[in-house]
Amino acid sequence: MQFKTMLKTLPLLMLATGLASAAHAADVKLGLAAALTGPAAKYGVAIKNGFSLAADEVNAAGGVNGNKLLLVIEDEQGKKEEAINVFKKLIFKDKALLVFGPTLSNSAFAADPIANAAKVVAFGTSNTADGITAMGPFTFRNSVMEADVLPVTTRAAVKHFGIKKVAIIYGNDDAFTKSGYDVFKGTLADQKIPVTTTEAYAKGDVDFKAQLTKIKASNPDAIVCSCLTEEAANIILQTRALGMKQPFIGGNGLNSPKLFDIAKGAGDDTIMGSPWSSENLTPANKAFIAAYKAKFGSDPDQFAAQAYDALHIVAAALKKIKLSGALDKDRIALQQALPAVTIDGATGKFAFRKAPPVTGKEVGYDAQQEAIVNIAKGGKFTLLK
Ligand code: 1QQ
Numbered sequence: 001m002q003f004k005t006m007l008k009t010l011p012l013l014m015l016a017t018g019l020a021s022a023a024h025a026a027d028v029k030l031g032l033a034a035a036l037t038g039p040a041a042k043y044g045v046a047i048k049n050g051f052s053l054a055a056d057e058v059n060a061a062g063g064v065n066g067n068k069l070l071l072v073i074e075d076e077q078g079k080k081e082e083a084i085n086v087f088k089k090l091i092f093k094d095k096a097l098l099v100f101g102p103t104l105s106n107s108a109f110a111a112d113p114i115a116n117a118a119k120v121v122a123f124g125t126s127n128t129a130d131g132i133t134a135m136g137p138f139t140f141r142n143s144v145m146e147a148d149v150l151p152v153t154t155r156a157a158v159k160h161f162g163i164k165k166v167a168i169i170y171g172n173d174d175a176f177t178k179s180g181y182d183v184f185k186g187t188l189a190d191q192k193i194p195v196t197t198t199e200a201y202a203k204g205d206v207d208f209k210a211q212l213t214k215i216k217a218s219n220p221d222a223i224v225c226s227c228l229t230e231e232a233a234n235i236i237l238q239t240r241a242l243g244m245k246q247p248f249i250g251g252n253g254l255n256s257p258k259l260f261d262i263a264k265g266a267g268d269d270t271i272m273g274s275p276w277s278s279e280n281l282t283p284a285n286k287a288f289i290a291a292y293k294a295k296f297g298s299d300p301d302q303f304a305a306q307a308y309d310a311l312h313i314v315a316a317a318l319k320k321i322k323l324s325g326a327l328d329k330d331r332i333a334l335q336q337a338l339p340a341v342t343i344d345g346a347t348g349k350f351a352f353r354k355a356p357p358v359t360g361k362e363v364g365y366d367a368q369q370e371a372i373v374n375i376a377k378g379g380k381f382t383l384l385k
Contacts, residue, residue: 026325027070028063028318030055030311031090033083033101033111039230040078042258043126043303044103048073049296050125050307051100057291058311064318069311076102076111083107087114087122095327098123098334100310105129106175112139119328121335123314125306128252129179132364133355138335139364142310142350144275146180146226146251149371151187153273154224156373156384157249158193160271163222165194166249167215169208169235170226172200180226180251188224196220201231208235209242216244225250233262240266247271255302260379270376271384276302276347277372279383288346302347309345316341339365 032051035044055069063069072094074086083102090096091114098121102111105127115122116136124132124141128149133139157163168184171177188195196218199211212235215223223239223246225232232254239246247269248254255274260267278289278299288308292300300308317337323330342351348369355363374381 026067026323028067028323029070029072029094029096030314031087031094031096031099031101032071032073033076033086033090033099033103033107034073035078035103035107036073036075038078040103040228042229042256044075044078046256046301046303047101047103047125047307049292050300050304050309051311053288053292053295053304054308054311054315056295058315064315065322067318067323069315072096076107078104078107080107080110083111084114087111091115091118091120096120097327097331098314100125100307102127104174104176105132105179108132108139109135109175112136115139119335120331121338123310125310126252126303127176129175130183131179133366134358134361134363137362137364140338140352141365142313142347142352142367142369143252143306144367144369144371146176146183148367148369149251149273149275150180150183151190152371153251153271153373154184154187154191154193154249156273157222157247157271158191160375160384161222161247163193165196165220166222166224167196167218167220167246168198168224168226169211169215170198170200171203171228171231173202174228176253177226177228177231180253184224184226205231206234208238212239212242212244215239216242220246222247222249224248225254228253229256229258230262233259233267236263236266236270252302255374255381257299257301257380260376265379267376267379272374272376272381273371274302274374275367275369275371276305277374277381277383280348280372282344282348284344285346285348300346305346309343309347309350312343312345313338313341313350316343 076083170181352365353368375384
């Protein structure tokens with residue numbers, strides 16, 4: 001080639017290789033449906049941060065088999081209908097290889113069937129209700145279900161406070177709070193702790209005086225709360241306003257700094273079970289906490305930790321497969337590689353466990369992980385020793 005022609009074609013050539021590498025860069029697109037606005041946003045924003053941090057780490061270390069991970073993040077607002085819309089967008093329009101989320105179990109029951117029908121993994125990092133992974137073989141979660149957390153938590157609380165009888169309050173129109181209530185009911189019966197009264201509220205309620213007055217009259221030793229964090233915080237505050245001093249017992253939903261933003265010191269003595277604690281000082285958790293603080297200038301919580309671990313779990317699965325570029329095939333390959341993944345993450349040692357069988361149906365995978373029991377002191381949760 002003559003020098004002159006070369007000069008002319010060079011930019012074109014550069015452009016072509018540039019384009020080729022941009023397309024070939026074969027970023028692995030992972031969808032995230034999270035509640036970034038609305039009452040569940042305190043969970044969803046932590047979740048988004050946990051994912052971003054882990055994706056940055058994986059990409060800084062060269063990505064997965066040379067491919068960068070690209071998070072496509074959408075706000076599902078903590079609403080069922082939005083979770084459905086966002087799942088459809090991420091699966092059919094963005095063509096994500098897998099979808100993380102949604103934040104609430106309530107939304108997962110609406111959105112996960114779409115992923116299962118499309119044969120795309122829906123990976124929940126904060127869905128703890130019973131029955132989530134019964135939706136199909138493409139539903140996975142690393143969040144520890146309330147059924148695993150609440151028996152341990154209740155036993156520890158009963159022992160710590162010498163509890164003889166409890167009252168229950170729960171939200172009866174949310175899949176997570178309702179499922180937590182069912183688990184508490186069974187657990188209290190198993191542990192032979194009588195229930196003085198059971199009170200319910202609905203999503204969006206802010207005044208719990210009627211229910212709390214009945215609870216007060218029933219004179220329990222503690223109050224079991226199957227609640228999301230904001231409701232729990234207001235319930236605790238209003239309990240104290242009625243002159244009641246009973247401690248609270250709850251599950252995953254209470255493990256957010258938001259509880260203390262609202263309830264402040266009134267939240268002290270609340271006993272809560274969850275797979276993650278800031279005081280669990282394993283090397284992986286220490287590294288996670290330090291990296292999170294450095295990136296976001298605030299302390300992480302359980303929901304950030306579970307999201308962070310989930311990304312590393314998926315990265316480990318991706319390392320085991322060779323992506324073909326055929327989306328349907330690759331989505332299934334990822335689903336098949338996931339169950340065998342184990343990691344030692346921010347939430348400790350993690351493995352999947354096949355969900356309980358459902359007749360005539362294939363099921364997904366739950367988290368096999370221990371619950372940690374915490375007690376609130378001075379406006380934060382510390383390990384209950
Ligand atoms: C669920 C939960 C909530 C606490 C989500 C953040 O565990 O909805 O399943």
